[in-house]
Amino acid sequence: MVQSKNSSSLKVKVQKFGTALSGMIMPNIGAIIAWGLTAAIFMTPNGWFPNAQINKLVQPMLIYLLPLLIGYTGGRMIHEDRGAVIGAIATLGVIVGTKQPMFLGAMIMGPLSGWLLKKLDDAFQDRIISGFEMIYNNFSLGILGMILAIFAYFVINPIMMWGSYWASVGVDAIIRVHLLPLANIIIEPAKVLFLNNAIGNGILVPLGIQQASEVGKSVLFLMESNPGPGLGILLAFMLFGKGSSKSSAPGAAIIEFFGGVHEIYFPYVLMKPALIIAAICGGITGTALFTMFNGGLKAAASPGSILAILLVSAKGSYLGNIIGVAGAAVVSFIIAAIILKRDKGEGDLAAKQKEMESMKAESKGQQMPSEQTAQDSVKSYADIKKVIFACDAGMGSSAMGASLLRDKFKKAGIDISVTNTAVRNLKDEQGLLVVTQAELADRALQKTPNAMHVSVGNFLNSPKYDTIVANLKALTQVSDRPKEAKKEKTAGSIEGIDFNKIKEIDFIRHDQHVGSATMARSLFEDGLKKAGKSEPVKALKINELSDDDARLVIVTPAAKKNLVVRYSDIQVVVVDDLLQDNKLQEIINKLN
Structure with a gap:
């Protein structure tokens, strides 16, 4: 157990370090692509369409723009706007005096400068006399930035030039001997x-x-x-x-x-x-x-x-x-x-994918949560005001996951913001639901200890999204008192059904009664044909329903408990026996 914990801790530390490195590059990938396309198309003499004037952009973008952006981003990761500015100042010290692209130097000076300024602010900012805050903010950043730029020029620059040279030599040697x-x-x-x-x-x-x-x-x-x-x-x-x-x-x-x-x-x-x-x-x-x-x-x-x-x-x-x-x-x-x-x-x-055990059991028709468990689950979502998907880079998979859940919210009529970001950019706040990959759950929890957390194995295919939607949807039912009171009086009885709206009849497959629901559907369909009626009849899992009052759902009391916390608009009739309850014939008679 200790070994496992140590291994997990090491993995989290490696991921944090790797994320810090990639976090300085990822936001600037667009700028790197802009430089690459400019060079590929217009660079003389090897571009697709060589152009001497446009070619003048290539070197400044490579030598100045990209390292400065990386240093700026690295400082911002540590100390927000102040860290970003001092990160760019210090990075300039690495750049000046060399024709090599100083990306590694920027990845060092950016976060280092932001960290030093943050320590300085922690030590002195609370002691500043009222009215002198702007003087402190501007001059502390300016003076420290100057010192770090000089330090970078005389110390970090030579080290990076030496390191970059030997890294290049090493890569070339590996390629030459075909070991890459x-x-x-x-x-x-x-x-x-x-x-x-x-x-x-x-x-x-x-x-x-x-x-x-x-x-x-x-x-x-x-x-x-x-x-x-x-x-x-x-x-x-x-x-x-x-x-x-x-x-x-x-x-x-x-x-x-x-x-x-x-x-x-x-x-x-x-x-x-x-x-x-x-x-x-x-x-x-x-x-x-x-x-x-x-x-x-x-x-x-x-x-x-x-x-x-x-x-x-x-x-x-x-x-x-x-x-x-x-x-x-x-x-x-x-x-x-x-x-x-x-x-x-x-x-x-x-x-x-580490999906929720209860959802997996339900999808297999094995077991359904108790009414009390379902109600407790709904209550846990009561304060949610925002959903954020967080992945390592804050792009790609988390954006697609957010889009999937946003679409489910729209269909369910749930008006809650769904966005995506990188784990490193999470901010702890009340009313926040964080959805992240299981591998990154520990880091997300450290960043947002007061948020509600849901971990998934795959952003693009998780039944936990349906759980989130079902719980938030149930809250609208709880908050709509007149509607809820009406359903309490009518749910389960034929008298409360508006048969003029019914366009489909559904039987719910649950517990171990998959065969019963299928047989009930077949018998009910036969009864409709004998009565000269043609409404479609289906046997569905509970999570396959859509919340629509054009559906008449026929269920046993056990399944009804879960319907009321999942759906608010469907019409429900409760029967003791799916195969031979007297209500079944009454329903056939009342259908148009």
């Missing part, structure tokens, strides 16, 4: 552990930019962003998977390959850990083919989509890049297919 593909032995498992942004944007992108500035392109941009390994694994699940993993794989493959959201295939690998071999072999193959066929990108491909890769591919590298992605997909597919065909177990994707 072996780096995927580390990269692919780290990606599955949600360190993909840390490795890609924290390490490979800064090194790749430096290499691209020297030779016009870099294969380092492709090593983490290559969608091939994930695509191959998902294609194998499409053909050889079982159950929910097979049915969900086609949609996941489209999102992974064209949307560039690699996190979507991680749960599939975690479900069957042997598949990490397929990912590693696919990654090694892809990198080997990139180097063999002269592939490379002018700038970072973010997200890791085939579309983004093609947009920032260097001139003359399109074929190599396509071959590398395709080769990685083929190799990972073959190995994943062999593993899946030899594996006799179906696997439980939902379990690996």
Whole structure:
């Protein structure tokens, strides 16, 4: 147990460090792409359309703009606006006097400057005499910024120039002896552990930019962003998977390959850990083919989509890049297919996504929560005013998850804000519901201890969204007193049903009575035909209903308890026996 806790703590620390690195790069990916496209299209003499005037933008963007943005962002992460300004000032000290792009120097001076200013403010800001706050704020930042810029120029700059030189030499040496593909032995498992942004944007992108500035392109941009390994694994699940993993794989493959959201295939690998071999072999193959066929990108491909890769591919590298992605997909597919065909177990994707046990049991028709448990669950959502999805980078998967829940809220008539952000940017506040990946739950809890937290395995496929919607929807029922009072009087009795509105009759499958509901549907349908009536009749799970008064739901008392906390508009008739209650014939007679 102690070892497990230590391992978990180490993992959280590694993730925090990686997030700090990637957190300075991710917000500026757009600027990096702008530089890369400008260089690819207009740089003389190797651009697609060389232009001497526009080419004058390339070097200043690389040497000044990008490092300053990174330093600014790094300072802001530590001490908001004041940290951002001093981070940019100190970063300038690293930049001046060199023609190398000082990304690593900016990643040091940005957060370091923000941290030092924060410590200074903590020590003196509360002691400032009233009326002198502006003088302190401006001069403390200015004086410390000057000192740090000078320090960066004379100390950090030479160290970074030396380090950048040897890092470049090391990367070139590894490429020359064809050992670069072996780096995927580390990269692919780290990606599955949600360190993909840390490795890609924290390490490979800064090194790749430096290499691209020297030779016009870099294969380092492709090593983490290559969608091939994930695509191959998902294609194998499409053909050889079982159950929910097979049915969900086609949609996941489209999102992974064209949307560039690699996190979507991680749960599939975690479900069957042997598949990490397929990912590693696919990654090694892809990198080997990139180097063999002269592939490379002018700038970072973010997200890791085939579309983004093609947009920032260097001139003359399109074929190599396509071959590398395709080769990685083929190799990972073959190995994943062999593993899946030899594996006799179906696997439980939902379990690996750490979905709510009660929801999983309900979806299997095994057990439903008690009325008191359902009511307690509803009460826990009473103060929720805002929902935030938080992932490592604050982009991609969390944005898609937020969009899914926002759409569910709209359909359910729930007026609550749903946004997304990076875990590092979470702010603790009342009335907040934080939805995050299980891997990042500890960090989210540390950032927002007073918020309500829901962790999911996959932002794009979680039944917990239905739980959130059901609980918030139930609150509108509780707050609507006249409506609730009316339903208390009529729910369950035929007298309270408006048969003029009924367009569909539903039987609820629950507990162990799946067969009973199906048989009841068949018998009721036969009764309708004998009476010359044709309303559609269905047997559904409770979470498959839509809240609509055109539905007449026929249930047993056990299922009715859960209906009243989930739905407010459907019409309900309670029967003691789904097969031979006298109310069933009465309903048939009253239907139009």
